[in-house]
Amino acid sequence: MTQAFELTVNGRRVRIETHPDTSLLHALRNELGLKGPRFGCGLGLCGACFVQMDGKVVASCDTPMWSAEGRTVVTVEGLEPGEGLHRVQQALLDEQAAQCGFCVSGIIVNAATLLDTNPDADEEAIVEALDRNLCRCGVQRRVVRAVMKARCEGPCHVTPEDAS
Amino acid sequence: MTVQREIVAAPALPKDLAANPVLSRWVTVHSGGTIDVRVGKVELGQGILTALAQIAAEELGVDLEQVRMPPANTAHGPNEGQTSGSMSIIHSGPAVRAACAQVRARFTAEAARRWDVDPDLVTVRQGLFSCGERAVSYGELAGVVDLDVAADPGGPLTSGDRSVLVGMSAARLDLPDKIAGRPRYIHDLALPGQLSGRVLRPPSPGARLLRVDESRLADLDVRLVRDGSFIGVVGADEAEAMRAVQVLRDATTWEESDSLPDEDDLSAFLRSGPHETIEVLTPEGPEPEGRTIRATYSRPFLAHGSMAPSCGIARWNDDGTLSVWSHSQGIHGLRAAIAQALDMDAERIEVEHAENAGCYGHNGADDAAFDAVLLARDVPGLPVQVQWSRQDELAWSPLASAMTADVRAVVGESGSVSSWRYDVWSQGHTSRPGYLGVPGLLAGAHLERPWSYPAPGDPPAVVGAGTVRNGVPIYDFPDRGVTGHRLLETPIRTSAMRALGAYMNVFAIESFMDELALATGADPLEYRLRHLGDARGRSVLEAAARSAGWGNPAEEGVGLGLGFARYKDKGAYCAVVAEVEAESDIRLRRLTIAVDVGRVVNPDGVRNQIEGGATQAASWTLKERVRFDRRRITSDDWESYPILRFSEAPEVSVEIVETPGTPSLGAGEAAQGPTAAAIANAVAAAIGVRVRDLPLTADAVVAAIEAAED
Numbered sequence: 001m002t003q004a005f006e007l008t009v010n011g012r013r014v015r016i017e018t019h020p021d022t023s024l025l026h027a028l029r030n031e032l033g034l035k036g037p038r039f040g041c042g043l044g045l046c047g048a049c050f051v052q053m054d055g056k057v058v059a060s061c062d063t064p065m066w067s068a069e070g071r072t073v074v075t076v077e078g079l080e081p082g083e084g085l086h087r088v089q090q091a092l093l094d095e096q097a098a099q100c101g102f103c104v105s106g107i108i109v110n111a112a113t114l115l116d117t118n119p120d121a122d123e124e125a126i127v128e129a130l131d132r133n134l135c136r137c138g139v140q141r142r143v144v145r146a147v148m149k150a151r152c153e154g155p156c157h158v159t160p161e162d163a164s
Numbered sequence: 165m166t167v168q169r170e171i172v173a174a175p176a177l178p179k180d181l182a183a184n185p186v187l188s189r190w191v192t193v194h195s196g197g198t199i200d201v202r203v204g205k206v207e208l209g210q211g212i213l214t215a216l217a218q219i220a221a222e223e224l225g226v227d228l229e230q231v232r233m234p235p236a237n238t239a240h241g242p243n244e245g246q247t248s249g250s251m252s253i254i255h256s257g258p259a260v261r262a263a264c265a266q267v268r269a270r271f272t273a274e275a276a277r278r279w280d281v282d283p284d285l286v287t288v289r290q291g292l293f294s295c296g297e298r299a300v301s302y303g304e305l306a307g308v309v310d311l312d313v314a315a316d317p318g319g320p321l322t323s324g325d326r327s328v329l330v331g332m333s334a335a336r337l338d339l340p341d342k343i344a345g346r347p348r349y350i351h352d353l354a355l356p357g358q359l360s361g362r363v364l365r366p367p368s369p370g371a372r373l374l375r376v377d378e379s380r381l382a383d384l385d386v387r388l389v390r391d392g393s394f395i396g397v398v399g400a401d402e403a404e405a406m407r408a409v410q411v412l413r414d415a416t417t418w419e420e421s422d423s424l425p426d427e428d429d430l431s432a433f434l435r436s437g438p439h440e441t442i443e444v445l446t447p448e449g450p451e452p453e454g455r456t457i458r459a460t461y462s463r464p465f466l467a468h469g470s471m472a473p474s475c476g477i478a479r480w481n482d483d484g485t486l487s488v489w490s491h492s493q494g495i496h497g498l499r500a501a502i503a504q505a506l507d508m509d510a511e512r513i514e515v516e517h518a519e520n521a522g523c524y525g526h527n528g529a530d531d532a533a534f535d536a537v538l539l540a541r542d543v544p545g546l547p548v549q550v551q552w553s554r555q556d557e558l559a560w561s562p563l564a565s566a567m568t569a570d571v572r573a574v575v576g577e578s579g580s581v582s583s584w585r586y587d588v589w590s591q592g593h594t595s596r597p598g599y600l601g602v603p604g605l606l607a608g609a610h611l612e613r614p615w616s617y618p619a620p621g622d623p624p625a626v627v628g629a630g631t632v633r634n635g636v637p638i639y640d641f642p643d644r645g646v647t648g649h650r651l652l653e654t655p656i657r658t659s660a661m662r663a664l665g666a667y668m669n670v671f672a673i674e675s676f677m678d679e680l681a682l683a684t685g686a687d688p689l690e691y692r693l694r695h696l697g698d699a700r701g702r703s704v705l706e707a708a709a710r711s712a713g714w715g716n717p718a719e720e721g722v723g724l725g726l727g728f729a730r731y732k733d734k735g736a737y738c739a740v741v742a743e744v745e746a747e748s749d750i751r752l753r754r755l756t757i758a759v760d761v762g763r764v765v766n767p768d769g770v771r772n773q774i775e776g777g778a779t780q781a782a783s784w785t786l787k788e789r790v791r792f793d794r795r796r797i798t799s800d801d802w803e804s805y806p807i808l809r810f811s812e813a814p815e816v817s818v819e820i821v822e823t824p825g826t827p828s829l830g831a832g833e834a835a836q837g838p839t840a841a842a843i844a845n846a847v848a849a850a851i852g853v854r855v856r857d858l859p860l861t862a863d864a865v866v867a868a869i870e871a872a873e874d
């Protein structure tokens with residue numbers, strides 16, 4: 001029942017043999033060893049598995065392989081083409097905007113996609129975009145602050161009011 | 165340098181070190197210079213390993229980067245029991261401190277011996293021992309200093325060296341991996357030969373498996389495993405195993421029955437016994453004459469809702485031993501429970517901790533590990549990784565108990581409380597593996613020879629109790645009675661979740677304090693302070709009120725509310741002021757928090773824990789309720805069990821109030837109860853209506869308004 005699928009993942013052409021109903025998430029994690037997209041619900045409801053597909057943010061758990069054929073996929077591991085971290089990742093690290101960190105892969109993909117398409121996104125736009133991502137540890141406000149910082153070119157004026 | 169000796173002479177080793185005295189259990193110095201510090205506490209997303217690494221580095225006299233914290237393991241590390249109850253820094257902190265101080269002393273002695281100088285003349289900085297021109301590193305001495313020795317009860321408990329490390333906001337050691345999306349969690353482990361396992365849980369708690377039509381699985385490349393009503397599959401491909409479980413759902417026939425209570429009348433369920441009566445404070449005499457005010461509060465069952473469904477890995481080795489990887493909070497307890505369930509020698513089982521998403525108590529971690537053990541039995545020599553579904557995680561993990569409480573106070577002429585009576589009803593708050601004399605692992609109840617699952621118990625009072633945790637108000641009331649009523653028969657599996665009974669008890673006590681203040685025409689802050697002699701408590705309350713602008717005129721439709729407690733009566737102090745905007749909907753705008761957590765190891769870590777705890781508590785308070793019909797739990801995804809979203813998350817500010825010279829207290833569970841009460845009090849302040857039954861949804865507010873109009 002398996003079938004071959006060709007797609008571009010993080011800039012690389014790949015060929016994956018799997019059942020057409022296998023989710024993109026499981027193909028990425030198990031066939032390509034990309035563990036950055038996480039399994040949180042498998043129902044498209046939490047955002048832990050978010051990846052970019054043709055530039056749009058999708059739930060990879062909810063994307064069967066038959067619909068991923070020929071597409072261009074970017075995971076959290078591939079957001080920054082070179083070495084190092086995407087500026088959203090760096091900002092999250094600087095702000096220590098994570099506790100368990102399980103939700104952050106999907107949050108990063110979502111926020112990075114937003115800023116890459118709309119570098120001036122304001123707080124409202126950031127919150128609206130991230131409303132599709134759940135976080136149980138309660139780091140939402142830290143994440144929003146971090147993403148707002150990531151937005152700034154040069155010196156940044158977003159200062160958390162409770163900064164230490 | 166001679167000062168050290170005087171500071172450190174102390175009579176006894178810290179408890180966890182005394183129980184695991186051999187230094188090499190805790191510390192290994194590698195010749196390359198890296199120092200492994202093993203602890204029995206586990207990383208649950210709370211940053212505990214970073215805080216303990218800071219302490220270790222400070223005591224050893226090395227940079228943080230030189231310290232590595234390997235995962236806890238039953239065979240190689242110290243046994244420090246559970247990682248729970250905000251006790252990690254309290255228990256493990258002093259043990260790590262003393263173990264590392266003694267390691268440092270032994271290395272110092274060796275350097276001194278080499279150079280033939282007095283050890284007091286040897287200093288340690290950044291991992292380098294020196295005396296005059298001479299210097300030698302930890303790594304260079306590693307081969308000669310023997311750490312296979314017991315800690316010396318007369319030896320140092322600290323080096324007395326206060327570097328800048330402790331008290332500094334060190335960046336979390338685990339976050340770079342997590343933010344880069346690297347493999348880090350138990351889900352990401354890929355051991356050689358690893359297979360995927362999936363379990364088909366029964367359709368309802370009381371269900372019994374009658375028949376399986378195995379022919380339906382013929383086309384699927386999986387192996388079927390069955391033991392009584394426990395049924396699952398193992399296969400090489402995870403996606404195939406997932407499909408197989410879908411097929412199996414339709415290929416099985418079950419006998420089911422109604423066993424659950426009425427979700428709309430939990431109060432009656434909780435109050436109709438049998439109960440264990442827990443007398444916490446027995447009043448000395450009858451209540452005095454005076455104006456009596458009373459109220460009843462409740463909260464529903466809650467789910468842990470960790471972002472990652474539980475996962476476990478097990479491998480039966482060729483020599484008959486069993487290896488298990490789990491994100492359990494208590495790997496030693498899990499090992500004992502597996503041994504008991506399978507009637508095998510615990511010595512033959514090794515459990516290693518592997519990180520997972522945030523853990524807020526006894527969730528499905530241990531159960532998933534046992535699932536893996538059962539499935540792996542059929543494929544000896546190969547590791548099986550069992551991944552739970554989101555639905556199973558929400559419906560089958562232990563829940564946090566619903567609770568209800570009656571409070572009654574008599575107030576005197578001045579409005580002050582002259583008598584206080586508190587009764588709380590709840591299921592027990594722990595059924596951790598092994599706790600009730602049985603393994604307590606979910607699948608155990610479904611086996612051909614099943615293990616019973618007794619009603620959950622409560623931790624003993626010395627570790628903070630369960631149902632009555634924080635049941636005693638911190639205020640100086642002259643006459644007090646506090647009684648808990650723990651339900652002894654129940655079909656619902658509950659266990660420990662962050663703060664246990666404290667969330668409900670503080671919600672009730674602090675809501676009622678506001679009701680008393682309002683009924684007697686007092687300001688809620690003044691009313692609390694009037695009854696509060698505890699100086700640390702007063703400063704925390706005043707600090708939160710000050711930062712929140714307490715007493716300033718509020719905008720129309722906006723209310724401020726206060727909530728305060730000292731967690732477990734001897735832990736962290738926490739005061740929360742909630743700012744709520746209530747018009748067509750309830751909008752929690754802001755939480756202004758002050759805490760006193762004693763000595764602070766990592767200030768940003770404490771802030772992060774308090775912010776997270778308060779935000780999660782806001783979610784419980786505003787949105788959450790486990791739903792069920794008479795047969796099964798029906799809230800099994802994020803639509804039927806909604807939690808707080810980005811657009812609903814309040815701004816949280818945390819002020820740390822330090823009381824110099826006080827020991828460190830855990831921070832992870834201090835904010836939950838105060839946050840709930842602060843929100844409810846703020847809603848009451850904003851719209852003049854009090855909601856006493858959680859969650860505080862828009863529907864609940866409408867119902868409260870209607871009830872008030874009747």
Ligand code: FES
Binds near residue numbers: 050
């Ligand atoms: S795992 Fe894909 S949205 Fe939750």
Ligand code: FES
Binds near residue numbers: 101104134471521
């Ligand atoms: S940091 Fe744990 S779920 Fe978001």
